[in-house]
Amino acid sequence: FDQDTDVLAAFGQANYRFTDQLKLSAGIRWTNIRKRGLVTGFTRLFNTPPAPASITIPRADLPGRFTENAIAPSATLSWQPSRDLNLFLRYARGDKGGAFSEFQNVTAANFILRPEKSDVFEAGVKAQWPSVGGFFSLVAFTTQYSDLQKSALDINTASFITSNAAGARTRGVELEGGVSPVKGLRLSGSIAYLDAFYTSWPDGPCRFDNPARLIPGCTQSRAGDRLQSSPEWTGNVAIDYDRPVSNTLRAFGNATLNFMSDINYQESGSPLEVQPAFSKTDVRLGVGDVNNRWDVALLVRNLFDVRTSSLIFEVFPVGIGPTDRAHMPDPRRSFTLQGRV
Helix, strand or coil: CEEEEEEEEEEEEEEEECCCCEEEEEEEEEEEEEEEEEECCEEEEECCCCCCCEEEEECCCEEEEEEEEEEEEEEEEEEEEECCEEEEEEEEEEEECCEECCCCCCCCCCCEECCEEEEEEEEEEEEEEHHHCEEEEEEEEEEEEEEEEEEEEECCCCEEEEEEEEEEEEEEEEEEEEECCCCCEEEEEEEEEEEEEEEECCCEECCCCCCCCCCCCCEECCCCCECCCCCCEEEEEEEEEEEECCCCEEEEEEEEEEEECCEECCCCCCHHHEECCEEEEEEEEEEEECCCCCEEEEEEECCCCCCCEEEEEECCCCCCCCCCEEEEECCCCEEEEEEEC
């Protein structure tokens, strides 16, 4: 597969103050994309002995090209009644250009992907309390996608095929905050809730419980199903400390706990492809010069050696049994010695 891409873009933004406290920012982006793609190669058929080991069949070249223009506006209305408080409303149009779907059995009919569009709406409040080193942020959002570009595993050909889902929506809330109760100590945390589902996908890949799933070309409506790789809850809690311990030395440390709820890595919806909820802790401890001229630190990632997978996928009927899955494991506990001058 070979591809050439030319992109030309222009962006402009303007701000207008209705009052000292109320401001409108608006912008627009124009993008022109030209892409040329070419698939070349062959198909190799593997045989059972005593037949020849394989037969190579040349395939016809598959060329493609397209040109598209996109306009993406954005606007933010913010009200700042005081120096330490800001409320805002925001809208933005997102655009991901068209692309080529390059996979084993690609044809001219499914070679080119339509561009993906998104409309984002946000409302939030941000505040700070300088006297205690505190801050607070709360943002609610919703994003509507059209022609969402999605990659899904086709188990019958053991390949990941990218196509356009008709529509999807994500919505949620993000909350974060922190405080410094004493000098040198900082406590902070964040949590996010996400609801992400397809609003329309009439020809999506078949679910794991569809009896026809192993029939090549099986499709079904996936409207209402949750998007893959989109956990419902994520967040972290952190403690930071940095204080002098003498006239020349300072000690510092950080401990961060990150957590995530169940995450399904594939579109099939199978519970065998779900990474259960987990939390991991990273710790960094060190000493250094009070004037920040040097420091040394020990970093321990995944302190409690939690075992998780970054990807889970099916290999049946190409490989092992129907209830087996292949896992790509995340790194185990690791130690790093850091030095800086």
